[in-house]
Amino acid sequence: MDRRQFMCLIGIGLCGCAATASYQGRLEQGRVLVRLDELPPEFAEKHYALVRAAGRDEPILIHRTGEGAFRALSVRCTHLGCQVRPSRSFLTCPCHGSTFSWEGEVLRGPAQKALPRYPVELRERTLEIIVN
Numbered sequence: 001m002d003r004r005q006f007m008c009l010i011g012i013g014l015c016g017c018a019a020t021a022s023y024q025g026r027l028e029q030g031r032v033l034v035r036l037d038e039l040p041p042e043f044a045e046k047h048y049a050l051v052r053a054a055g056r057d058e059p060i061l062i063h064r065t066g067e068g069a070f071r072a073l074s075v076r077c078t079h080l081g082c083q084v085r086p087s088r089s090f091l092t093c094p095c096h097g098s099t100f101s102w103e104g105e106v107l108r109g110p111a112q113k114a115l116p117r118y119p120v121e122l123r124e125r126t127l128e129i130i131v132n
């Protein structure tokens with residue numbers, strides 16, 4: 001276990017109280033597919049969920065920003081790579097306290113770069129997150 005992994009583990013222990021709804025998407029031809037009708041019930045209330053897909057190491061945070069509008073962000077902190085966590089108003093990193101807006105912009109360091117965003121397309125009731 002390297003330093004970063006250790007710090008992430010400690011961070012999870014300290015901040016693991018806010019469970020985020022999770023969904024298993026399907027990676028297909030460079031896109032992670034999310035069937036909106038299959039999202040966990042918490043998504044309807046909170047408007048965000050972590051999407052995992054076999055073949056990808058890290059989850060993607062999807063956020064419904066309006067009727068039929070979605071945003072997809074990497075949850076890998078741009079400081080040292082811990083997984084950021086959603087709170088009501090921000091995304092926070094449990095390792096060193098960086099804070100990001102829901103658009104992924106840095107609000108407080110030590111991170112200096114925004115969280116990467118993924119383009120999304122909505123086709124009928126399937127959200128397609130373009131990952132490469």
Ligand code: FES
Pocket residue numbers: 077078079080081082093094095096097098109110111
């Ligand atoms: S890993 Fe250091 S603030 Fe996120």
